[in-house]
Amino acid sequence: MKRGIVILLLSMTLLSCKSNKDHESNSQINAQKPNASQLISELDLDGDGLLSKSEANGPIAQDFTTIDSNKDGFITIKELTTAEKQQPQRGPHDNHSVTDLSKEIKTSIKVLPVQTDYFINENIINGIEEKMVVLNGIETLCYVFTTNSQATEHEMGPWCPRNITDGDENSGIWFDNGSVYDVSGHFIATLDEFYNDDKWLLYREDGNVKYTNSKDGCLAAAKPDVEEAYQNYCVECLPEYFKDQQTTFVIPVTPVYLNTTQSFGRGGIGVAFNGVNYDPPAPTDAILAAHTIAPLDDHGGHVNPHGGYHYHAATGSTKEITQEDVHSAIIGYAIDGFGIYSLLDKNNHLPIDLDQCGGHVDEVRGYHYHAGEPGGNQIIKCLHGLPGYTEVQE
Numbered sequence: 001m002k003r004g005i006v007i008l009l010l011s012m013t014l015l016s017c018k019s020n021k022d023h024e025s026n027s028q029i030n031a032q033k034p035n036a037s038q039l040i041s042e043l044d045l046d047g048d049g050l051l052s053k054s055e056a057n058g059p060i061a062q063d064f065t066t067i068d069s070n071k072d073g074f075i076t077i078k079e080l081t082t083a084e085k086q087q088p089q090r091g092p093h094d095n096h097s098v099t100d101l102s103k104e105i106k107t108s109i110k111v112l113p114v115q116t117d118y119f120i121n122e123n124i125i126n127g128i129e130e131k132m133v134v135l136n137g138i139e140t141l142c143y144v145f146t147t148n149s150q151a152t153e154h155e156m157g158p159w160c161p162r163n164i165t166d167g168d169e170n171s172g173i174w175f176d177n178g179s180v181y182d183v184s185g186h187f188i189a190t191l192d193e194f195y196n197d198d199k200w201l202l203y204r205e206d207g208n209v210k211y212t213n214s215k216d217g218c219l220a221a222a223k224p225d226v227e228e229a230y231q232n233y234c235v236e237c238l239p240e241y242f243k244d245q246q247t248t249f250v251i252p253v254t255p256v257y258l259n260t261t262q263s264f265g266r267g268g269i270g271v272a273f274n275g276v277n278y279d280p281p282a283p284t285d286a287i288l289a290a291h292t293i294a295p296l297d298d299h300g301g302h303v304n305p306h307g308g309y310h311y312h313a314a315t316g317s318t319k320e321i322t323q324e325d326v327h328s329a330i331i332g333y334a335i336d337g338f339g340i341y342s343l344l345d346k347n348n349h350l351p352i353d354l355d356q357c358g359g360h361v362d363e364v365r366g367y368h369y370h371a372g373e374p375g376g377n378q379i380i381k382c383l384h385g386l387p388g389y390t391e392v393q394e
Contacts, residue, residue: 036080037391041267048224048283049306050074073225077306077394100137101258101386109257110366114143114337118321118330123147123275125246133250135386140256142388146248147275149308150239151301154317156309159295159302160211160234164189164203172295172302175313176284178375183295185209188234191293200291201232209234215241222304224283226290235287235294237303245308247277248391255337256386257367261357262336263382268390270340272311272332273319276301277390278340279310281377307392314342314371314379325364331371336385339368357382 043055052074053064060067060075067075067083116128128145135142150156159172164185171183176194181187188209191200203209211234212218218237221230249271268277282302287294296302300313311318320329320342328342328351338359344350351370353360358380359369371379 035391036077037267040075040077040080041389048286049304050076050224051080052224074223101135101260102137104258104260105138105386106257106259110361110363111255111257111337112339112366112368113254114251114333115321116143118273118319119145120152120274120319123150123152130253131250133388135252135388138256138386140386140388141253142250143253144248144250146246146393147271147277148243149245149247149276149310150243151276151299151309151318152274153319154299156239156299156301156303157236157297159183159236159297161185161188161209162211163209164207166209172297174293174295175375175377178373178377180375183234183293188293195288197291199232202234202291202293211236218303219305221290221292222294224286226292230290230292232291235292237305239303239309242303242305242308242394244394246393247307248393249277249335250388250390251333251335252337252386252388255367257384258386261382261384262387268307268310268335268392270332270334273321276318277307277310278314278332278334278379279307279312282312306394314340316342323364327362327365328370330368334369334380334383334385335389336383336387338385339365340379341365341368341370343371343373355384357384359384 039060040049040051043051043057045055051060053061056064056075063083064075067079069079069082125146125148128143131142131144133140133142157172158170161171161184166185168182168184174181174183187194188202191202192198210232212221212230217230218235218241220227221233221235222237247268249268264280269280270278272278282294294302296312298315299317300315301309301311303309314331318331320331322329326346328345330339330341332340334340351360354370357369358372359367361367367384369380
């Protein structure tokens with residue numbers, strides 16, 4: 001395993017947020033109902049960015065066949081958006097997923113505001129704005145900013161080796177059962193032994209690895225119903241395929257601590273200081289079911305059609321802010337505005353007294369999260385703050 005690689009897979013919530021009409025009458029945030037992206041994020045239980053019939057409910061379930069225009073058994077953001085435009089205008093309706101959390105606020109917990117100067121300015125499109133947004137029944141001052149989710153501190157990739165003779169330097173990493181593995185040529189060649197399944201065969205007779213070498217191949221393989229032609233492939237989607245995508249983050253200026261913990265949904269669940277979004281755990285069950293593998297690069301990131309380049313792991317490759325004491329460095333912010341700090345402090349000691357979400361309070365930083373154990377498939381286990389949200393514009 002490459003030295004220094006620590007897999008910390010994130011899972012967090014995306015609870016639907018609507019805007020304050022008095023403050024944002026002309027803003028994209030000012031919708032009385034969730035948009036297609038938010039609806040799919042709320043209902044998408046397996047995290048693949050698509051809705052299956054079993055995940056849909058309410059009117060979406062009733063009209064599933066009609067909305068699913070290409071009849072592939074899944075609803076995309078584009079299909080849902082198109083269907084909404086074709087529907088007659090209706091009056092306001094209740095959003096079942098928006099819970100009023102105003103009675104859950106606990107003000108006795110120390111919190112620190114988000115520090116916008118930690119971000120790399122050139123990676124933010126048109127700067128960072130302050131806007132009033134209603135988040136789950138609570139009028140909240142939020143930072144709103146947009147990025148292209150493209151890393152600048154490091155090269156993105158590599159992911160898939162080209163031949164089974166390739167070493168670690170030409171490959172990314174994979175994780176299984178709490179451990180991290182280099183996706184070397186040897187690893188690719190022995191997947192049948194690794195998973196005890198003789199159906200694995202990601203290489204040809206000449207030793208060349210079968211990998212997705214085009215955008216069409218990426219789109220065919222990076223979905224839950226992997227096209228048959230791309231089963232038994234190493235999935236590699238390049239950042240330039242989706243370079244025009246933009247991700248908008250809505251994060252409370254000052255986080256709001258809640259008595260109740262919030263479970264995870266889908267969508268971007270935080271952001272590194274380079275503007276790349278942290279994502280929940282990769283849907284490994286769906287990936288492996290098609291005998292495909294979708295490696296991360298050494299920096300913990302890879303690309304999919306629904307979010308561009310994003311991180312599933314924190315490996316120490318991105319900007320971090322060291323602390324004046326021995327405490328571990330802050331590496332980014334969760335979508336609720338609380339800081340995410342690396343796991344080990346300067347003395348390589350683990351944090352203590354973490355709550356069920358992976359957070360705790362100290363006198364300097366107030367409430368904050370610590371990344372989980374390497375390979376644990378979660379950086380934090382839940383949220384203790386009022387969540388903002390992300391939106392991807394394709």
